[in-house]
Amino acid sequence: xxxxxxxxxxxxxxxxxxxxxxxxxxxxxxxxxxxxxxxxxxxxxxxxxxxxxxxxxxxxxxxxxxxxxxxxxxxxxxxxxxxxxxxxxxxxxxxxxxxxxxxxxxxxxxxxxxxxxxxxxxxxxxxxxxxxxxxxxxxxxxxxxxxxxxxxxxx
Amino acid sequence: xxxxxxxxxxxxxxxxxxxxxxxxxxxxxxxxxxxxxxxxxxxxxxxxxxxxxxxxxxxxxxxxxxxxxxxxxxxxxxxxxxxxxxxxxxxxxxxxxxxxxxxxxxxxxxxxxxxxxxxxxxxxxxxxxxxxxxxxxxxxxxxxxxxxxxxxxxxxxxxxxxxxxxxxxxxxxxxxxxxxxxxxxxxxxxxxxxxxxxxxxxxxxxxxxxxxxxxxxxxxxxxxxxxxxxxxxxxxxxxxxxxxxxxxxxxxxxxxxxxxxxxxxxxxxxxxxxxxxxxxxxxxxxxxxxxxxxxxxxxxxxxxxxxxxxxxxxxxxxxxxxxxxxxxxxxxxxxxxxxxxxxxxxxxxxxxxxxxxxxxxxxxxxxxxxxxxxxxxxxxxxxxxxxxxxxxxxxxxxxxxxxxxxxxxxxxxxxxxxxxxxxxxxxxxxxxxxxxxxxxxxxxxxxxxxxxxxxxxxxxxxxxxxxxxxxxxxxxxxxxxxxxxxxxxxxxxxxxxxxxxxxxxxxxxxxxxxxxxxxxxxxxxxxxxxxxxxxxxxxxxxxxxxxxxxxxxxxxxxxxxxxxxxxxxxxxxxxxxxxxxxxxxxxxxxxxxxxxxxxxxxxxxxxxxxxxxxxxxxxxxxxxxxxxxxxxxxxxxxxxxxxxxxxxxxxxxxxxxxxxxxxxxxxxxxxxxxxxxxxxxxxxxxxxxxxxxxxxxxxxxxxxxxxxxxxxxxxxxxxxxxxxxxxxxxxxxxxxxxxxxxxxxxxxxxxxxxxxxxxxxxxxxxxxxxxxxxxxxxxxxxxxxxxxxx
Numbered sequence: 042x043x044x045x046x047x048x049x050x051x052x053x054x055x056x057x058x059x060x061x062x063x064x065x066x067x068x069x070x071x072x073x074x075x076x077x078x079x080x081x082x083x084x085x086x087x088x089x090x091x092x093x094x095x096x097x098x099x100x101x102x103x104x105x106x107x108x109x110x111x112x113x114x115x116x117x118x119x120x121x122x123x124x125x126x127x128x129x130x131x132x133x134x135x136x137x138x139x140x141x142x143x144x145x146x147x148x149x150x151x152x153x154x155x156x157x158x159x160x161x162x163x164x165x166x167x168x169x170x171x172x173x174x175x176x177x178x179x180x181x182x183x184x185x186x187x188x189x190x191x192x193x194x195x196x
Numbered sequence: 197x198x199x200x201x202x203x204x205x206x207x208x209x210x211x212x213x214x215x216x217x218x219x220x221x222x223x224x225x226x227x228x229x230x231x232x233x234x235x236x237x238x239x240x241x242x243x244x245x246x247x248x249x250x251x252x253x254x255x256x257x258x259x260x261x262x263x264x265x266x267x268x269x270x271x272x273x274x275x276x277x278x279x280x281x282x283x284x285x286x287x288x289x290x291x292x293x294x295x296x297x298x299x300x301x302x303x304x305x306x307x308x309x310x311x312x313x314x315x316x317x318x319x320x321x322x323x324x325x326x327x328x329x330x331x332x333x334x335x336x337x338x339x340x341x342x343x344x345x346x347x348x349x350x351x352x353x354x355x356x357x358x359x360x361x362x363x364x365x366x367x368x369x370x371x372x373x374x375x376x377x378x379x380x381x382x383x384x385x386x387x388x389x390x391x392x393x394x395x396x397x398x399x400x401x402x403x404x405x406x407x408x409x410x411x412x413x414x415x416x417x418x419x420x421x422x423x424x425x426x427x428x429x430x431x432x433x434x435x436x437x438x439x440x441x442x443x444x445x446x447x448x449x450x451x452x453x454x455x456x457x458x459x460x461x462x463x464x465x466x467x468x469x470x471x472x473x474x475x476x477x478x479x480x481x482x483x484x485x486x487x488x489x490x491x492x493x494x495x496x497x498x499x500x501x502x503x504x505x506x507x508x509x510x511x512x513x514x515x516x517x518x519x520x521x522x523x524x525x526x527x528x529x530x531x532x533x534x535x536x537x538x539x540x541x542x543x544x545x546x547x548x549x550x551x552x553x554x555x556x557x558x559x560x561x562x563x564x565x566x567x568x569x570x571x572x573x574x575x576x577x578x579x580x581x582x583x584x585x586x587x588x589x590x591x592x593x594x595x596x597x598x599x600x601x602x603x604x605x606x607x608x609x610x611x612x613x614x615x616x617x618x619x620x621x622x623x624x625x626x627x628x629x630x631x632x633x634x635x636x637x638x639x640x641x642x643x644x645x646x647x648x649x650x651x652x653x654x655x656x657x658x659x660x661x662x663x664x665x666x667x668x669x670x671x672x673x674x675x676x677x678x679x680x681x682x683x684x685x686x687x688x689x690x691x692x693x694x695x696x697x698x699x700x701x702x703x704x705x706x707x708x709x710x711x712x713x714x715x716x717x718x719x720x721x722x723x724x725x726x727x728x729x730x731x732x733x734x735x736x737x738x739x740x741x742x743x744x745x746x747x748x749x750x751x752x753x754x755x756x757x758x759x760x761x762x763x764x765x766x767x768x769x770x771x772x773x774x775x776x777x778x779x780x781x782x783x784x785x786x787x788x789x790x791x792x793x794x795x796x797x798x799x800x801x802x803x804x805x806x807x808x809x810x811x812x813x814x815x816x817x818x819x820x821x822x823x824x825x826x827x828x829x830x831x832x833x834x835x836x837x838x839x840x841x842x843x844x845x846x847x848x849x850x851x852x853x854x855x856x857x858x859x860x861x862x863x864x865x866x867x868x869x870x871x872x873x874x875x876x877x878x879x880x881x882x883x884x885x886x887x888x889x890x891x892x893x894x895x896x897x898x899x900x901x902x903x904x905x906x907x908x909x910x911x912x913x914x915x916x917x918x919x920x921x922x923x924x925x926x927x928x929x930x931x932x933x934x935x936x937x938x939x940x941x942x943x944x945x946x947x948x949x950x951x952x953x954x955x956x957x958x959x960x961x962x963x964x965x966x967x968x969x970x971x972x973x974x975x976x977x978x979x980x981x982x983x984x985x986x
Contacts, residue, residue, distance in 0.1 A: 058321075060321075068230075072232065073223065074223070074226065074227075074229075074230035075222070075223015075224070075225075076223070077227070077399075077400070077450075078229075078401075079399045079400070079401065079483065079907075080483035080484075080906070080907040081482050081483045081484050081906070082483070082484070082906045082907050082908040083908075084906070084907035084908050085399065085483075085907055087399060114223065115221075115222065115223035116222065116223045118222070119222050123222075125218065125221060125222070129221040129222065132217070132221055133213055133214065133217040133218065133221060134213060136213070136214065136872045136873070136875075136876050138217060138220055138221065139451070139706035139707070139708070139876055139880065140220075140398070140399065140400065140448075140449065140450045140451040140705055140706030141216070141217070141219075141220025141221070141225055141448065141450065141706070142227065142398075142399040142400040142448075142450030142451060143399045143450075144220055144221060145221075145223050148221065163920065166915070167914075167915040167916045167918075168915075168916050170914070170915045170916075171914045171915060171916045172914075173914075173915075174399065174907065174912050174914060175399065175915075176397055176398060176399050176451050176453065176880070176883075176884070176912065177399070177451055177706050177876075177880045178876060178879055178880055178883075179879035179880045179881075179882050179883030179884075179918060179921065179944075180879075180883065180914070180915035180918055181879040181918075181920060181921050182876060182879065183915065184915060184920070
């Protein structure tokens with residue numbers, strides 16, 4: 042089947058098998074490998090991307106479901122000149138990542154969490170990121186990173 | 197000779213941000229599954245659905261006919277590919293029994309997930325479809341699941357061994373002494389604890405890709421591994437390819453925690469099949485598959501006994517444990533429990549000590565190293581038993597620990613188990629933690645709640661840990677019959693352009709070595725970290741190494757980097773003296789520039805010396821060109837980090853729910869090269885240890901089925917389950933390495949399970965002596981309360 046969508050601001054169009062998951066479409070057809078697959082039960086959130094501005098687990102979305110949508114992956118977060126997005130910057134400054142495998146999904150989930158909430162506190166961040174697992178950081182510095190980014194972004 | 201090589205420019209100790217991060221944050225980093233490898237075939241494993249079963253027949257016809265499938269192999273098809281079985285590097289006793297273990301099981305499957313056939317095809321989806329078409333006929337046998345039952349040999353898993361008992365390893369330096377200690381004791385505590393099996397769950401699933409070179413018969417093996425160097429040697433031996441023909445690269449690796457410290461069937465199959473088919477062959481684990489196909493941690497039944505005098509001072513400690521090997525030996529399966537063998541007396545002086553471990557096979561996924569490997573088990577046993585002793589003697593848990601601490605003046609301390617604890621200063625560390633957490637106030641709050649008749653009880657749990665890490669002095673490993681050494685290699689090379697290359701044998705997978713090793717070099721050379729590049733995890737670039745595990749990288753690998761840098765600087769000083777026509781003793785060195793004392797105009801930057809060393813036009817007689825030094829550092833001892841951990845919990849008597857309100861950790865790992873990274877390591881370890889205490893367990897039914905193989909069922913803690921951690925630190929340098937550092941990677945996972953469990957027992961102590969095992973689920977806590985009330 043043919044699917045067309047905008048990914049990180051660029052129009053893309055491909056023929057795919059109907060069973061193709063969005064995450065595989067992004068990783069294999071578009072060669073955007075920043076979005077990771079960490080589980081097979083939609084539990085870990087490593088595959089989180091934005092569809093029309095909302096965070097979605099791309100391992101539980103078929104590519105055809107995103108037909109016509111505006112998709113953003115981790116590769117679309119930094120500016121053209123490579124300047125990191127305030128969330129990415131906050132993760133570095135607060136040591137919010139170690140191995141970095143969960144990080145792209147964590148950053149994308151944080152993006153929509155910050156956008157959707159005016160006043161984030163620690164509890165709201167912890168609960169808001171419940172669907173994104175990290176095995177390295179104990180979340181301590183991830184929470185710090187998100188709060189710092191929220192403050193920087195005026196949330 | 198001056199002390200130029202010993203100077204520091206203040207980089208060490210700074211919370212420098214990680215240089216690894218931009219690539220990881222922007223999606224540019226490449227993990228193994230991210231690699232584009234044109235023309236690669238994919239493999240998929242047909243795995244046994246039974247824990248213990250005879251393989252009667254395997255019909256591969258339908259799978260072979262499936263679209264996109266190139267081949268399907270069973271064990272007998274590939275037997276000629278193997279020069280040896282899957283390696284086990286730790287024969288802990290001369291009579292230890294090990295079954296033959298090959299990448300595909302033949303004749304019999306010994307755990308659910310044991311691979312029995314491999315499908316080779318053009319894409320992962322086509323392979324997955326064909327795996328489902330392989331028709332295997334099994335004769336199911338009774339599964340051996342329980343450890344104590346396994347030891348009865350009522351059902352023997354590996355007929356050829358004649359028993360499920362793998363080994364008995366004993367340490368009993370003073371048998372009469374310990375008998376006498378228990379006879380004369382005023383107080384004896386006897387406890388039995390269970391160390392449940394854990395799934396390591398590194399976020400990146402395992403992945404491997406083998407690419408044959410277009411010439412020369414060489415292979416490049418990419419793997420999500422912690423051990424590229426060990427893997428190279430082991431795959432060479434197992435697949436029968438010369439070591440010099442295999443290059444192992446660990447690209448970005450998404451966590452390991454011990455689960456990637458192994459040599460797995462899939463790595464061997466990809467290599468052997470790349471050789472057979474003469475094209476690249478690759479595989480990536482699915483998460484639920486990984487729960488069975490990747491090693492698990494812990495799995496012990498522990499008996500610990502303490503003998504103490506009337507004041508609660510220890511007279512003897514005796515531990516007797518049964519350790520679950522699972523269905524086979526993996527790389528260091530048998531040795532893992534023995535990494536705790538010397539630590540069941542914890543941070544406490546005891547005149548007598550005895551330890552015994554019985555390894556046993558069961559029909560479950562093999563166990564192996566998981567964060568802490570042996571030391572969390574030992575720490576759990578002694579720290580919970582010390583709380584029981586405090587109760588028996590009638591003193592506060594903090595007081596019983598103080599009375600028994602190895603005195604500061606005893607360091608280096610000759611332990612009753614035969615180790616030398618390098619350095620320690622335990623009392624002040626505990627006092628700092630108690631003050632910081634507000635121990636007395638918490639005790640008052642606890643009393644107040646009880647007096648008010650609250651059903652939500654406050655519990656305060658202490659855990660004081662000491663562990664041995666920095667694996668390891670090679671001679672000590674020899675005495676434990678480990679098959680390799682514990683050294684680490686480093687090369688520091690100042691290039692003609694003045695850029696510095698650091699080559700390390702460590703293999704980071706989240707620990708930030710690219711940042712920290714550069715800091716060590718920058719500190720010494722007085723140059724910017726931006727001019728220093730750290731190369732690692734590619735056996736062609738870093739040919740020698742013992743990789744990353746056992747909290748060894750900084751104390752062993754970082755020390756090697758430090759020593760190699762000193763040697764480079766000593767050589768640079770000789771060249772500088774020659775070029776400046778001065779005596780070496782008259783030189784000063786600061787900010788990357790040599791100068792002659794008293795003649796500030798006579799200077800020479802390191803960059804110029806590097807270029808002189810490269811052209812070799814004008815070097816001192818007898819000095820070799822180029823500015824480079826390589827060293828291999830073998831530590832004289834382990835390091836022994838320690839610390840006080842305090843958990844504060846609220847236990848709801850009516851629901852059994854435990855909420856972790858606060859967690860305080862005061863760790864002493866010597867000087868912190870990068871405190872940001874040290875704290876990150878502690879946070880991560882805490883989350884895993886708290887996970888063990890409250891949430892995690894690989895649950896098997898009586899037929900040997902893993903009931904919670906998915907992330908939907910296996911409870912990894914999320915951000916919502918954990919508090920913000922409160923950290924403090926004390927600094928007691930280790931005398932055993934030039935940086936004075938001690939390991940920190942595993943400390944959090946070692947110290948935290950008993951802190952949390954002691955807090956739960958403490959919260960309910962006014963109700964009765966609660967008997968509870970990990971994970972302390974609401975159901976277990978509630979049942980434990982009902983049991984003491986009954």
